[in-house]
Amino acid sequence: METKISIEEVRHVAILARLELTEREELRMTEQMNSILSYMDKLSELDTRDVPATTHAIQLENVSREDLVNPSLDRARALHNAPQNDGVNFVVPKVI
């Protein structure tokens, strides 16, 4: 199979995504990602010379709302799903 992505790139992306991969997983991911990217090559068969790049499936623009305040969540509810909280704050491992 054609190599689109190297194992070094897989490791880099894993670090960025905070994923810890074993060597076996790194190999498997490299293989699978290459297969996915090769599949994407099918799209290159289309002639898109006159088609502008788009990021949205539907043609919408300038969707906005007025500057109006809505009620916020009750704090207890906002904190409810947090792995750790002190009733006031979300509590996370120390980061500086």
Add this chain to the structure above:
Amino acid sequence: MRFEPVIGLEIHAQLLTDSKIFCGCTTTFGASPNTHTCPVCLGMPGVLPVLNQQVVEFAMKMALATHCTIAPYSQFARKNYFYPDLPKGYQISQYEFPLARNGWVDVATEVTVRRIRIHRIHMEEDAGKLVHDEFQPVSYVDFNRTGVPLLEIVSEPDIQTPEEAAAYLRTLREVLRYLEICDGNMEEGSMRCDANISLRPLGTEPLGVKTELKNMNSFRNVQRALEFEIRRQTALLERGEPVIQETRLWDANRNVTLSMRGKEEAHDYRYFPDPDLVPIVVANDWVEAVRAKLPELPDAKRERFIRDYGLPTYDGEVLTSSKALANYFEAAVGAFPQPKTVSNWIMSELMRELKRDDRDIEACPVAPDNLAELLHLIDSGTVSGKIAKSVFEQMYATGKRARAIVEENGLVQVKDEGAIEKVVDEVLAENLTEVERYKAGNEKLLGFFVGQIMRKTKGKANPQLVNDILRKKLSSSWNQLP
């Protein structure tokens, strides 16, 4: 070898909208932690952010006020990184297609006026606030600020000195405040500044290796951090050592910048267009509609003050340094049409009191028409200039009207010649030795007599009359005790 600094600033300004940029939570500052959040700004799965219209309008105002070109097409992008102040794992910002580009502002320092170009202005969301526990290995996260709208204003590397950097920052703050889109409070973090700085041999073109400075929460700190960094980089280059490209934090207690090396990973933000937010398309008539709403900006106001009120440049600069101060001046001049006199009182008495109490002009206890009332009392000779200063202090302390204070305390100036003459006679009679010395040629003693007379009249005697009568009495015709 001599080096010259090349400085660029990145400014973040919190916009004064009522609600956040992509949800309806309030932007009010200072609330109890995590009481201003909702599924959108907490980054819950499946929610849909919707752009606050006011943010675009505010951003367009700033863009036009700084002579930028507004892009006909702009877009939001996701900036991906992991940090717990960001609940989604990405910040919604703009990348390839910012709202505005290619502007400028003229920045005056004591030595020059220089045009600093603006590279781009874009909209983004603010992150949350972290507090680190001193004793335990935990940090506390408050997401109230998450999603508060920010403008990021990026200058070109046109700034040449730390003074100019501070002046540029002040200029932008002034414009933001005139537009009433940001309160510009650096201490509270509603306006923040990062700086990029590198050195190059004087007169050469290629840029040196830059460092990025953060954590400077006042104009003074921005200037001091840059000054330190110039010294640090100069010393490195003179020793033939390389400058390392890195982020450094300003430590205001120790007056140094410190490397964040080791704690910072290489940036790889993997920006991509945010599929949840549709493009912003700005037609020319929208631009013109916003332009029509722009208020008079600092430069224009300053020039008008100098031209129409005949004020010196310095007065024009001070009085237009904030819109509220300029409005105060114009209200006072409306009620007392002697611009220079009003300017003098504002710049000396009024601003001294405000500065002492660390108060804004908005919170000034002396209303502009009350200052005008006091100036009328001086102008008509009802009170002396000297008494007026103490009247002003009482006006400031109590908020009472000028006339009321003058009447309650019996401070009306004595202009009755007979009454003044009587006091002059008393003083001369009490100070015969001094009278002799004056007559022997020690004319400096005139001030002594005036002082004595003013003391006896509690400062209420009309100084001109006192002088006239005193000189007359002391001249040769007066040689007899009454």
